[in-house]
Amino acid sequence: MNAKVSQVLNDMKSLDYCCHRIIELNEEIEVINNRKLGLSHNGPSLTDEQSRSMLPMPSYQHQYQSPVALMEVATQMESEINYYRRRINECRLIELLDIRDQNILFDLYIFRMNQWDVAEKYGYSRKGLWKHIRTEIGKLLK
DSSP: OHHHHHHHHHHHHHHHHHHHHHHHHHHHHHHHHHHHHSTTOOOOBOOHHHHHSSSOOOBOSSTTTSHHHHHHHHHHHHHHHHHHHHHHHGGGGGGGSOHHHHHHHIIIIISOOOHHHHHHHHTOOHHHHHHHHHHHHHHHHO
């Protein structure tokens, strides 16, 4: 049971990273979509031989200029976004806690307050704070 409680607390630690990573990936997907469809998209470039040919076959000089390659990169980023969303949803267990305990966890992991300050704010010693949080999460996991 202690390992499950530790896993929940570790998931809370990674929430901030997951949220920032989702925002970064969404921005990168927006750039890729602009490259595919926007004004800055690169058309196929022809070599001198291809331009002299009767039936020129366009080739892409860089792997990320091809629309198919750009779609593949966007798909990989979307799957990574889904992974981070699943990790965030694993922390929904925290919603079942008392509002005071939720605020303690938010102060510790979202707002990155010092443990000593959080313990003083809610009237605990530092060890008492962790003992209380671990027992409350343990009750939820039973």
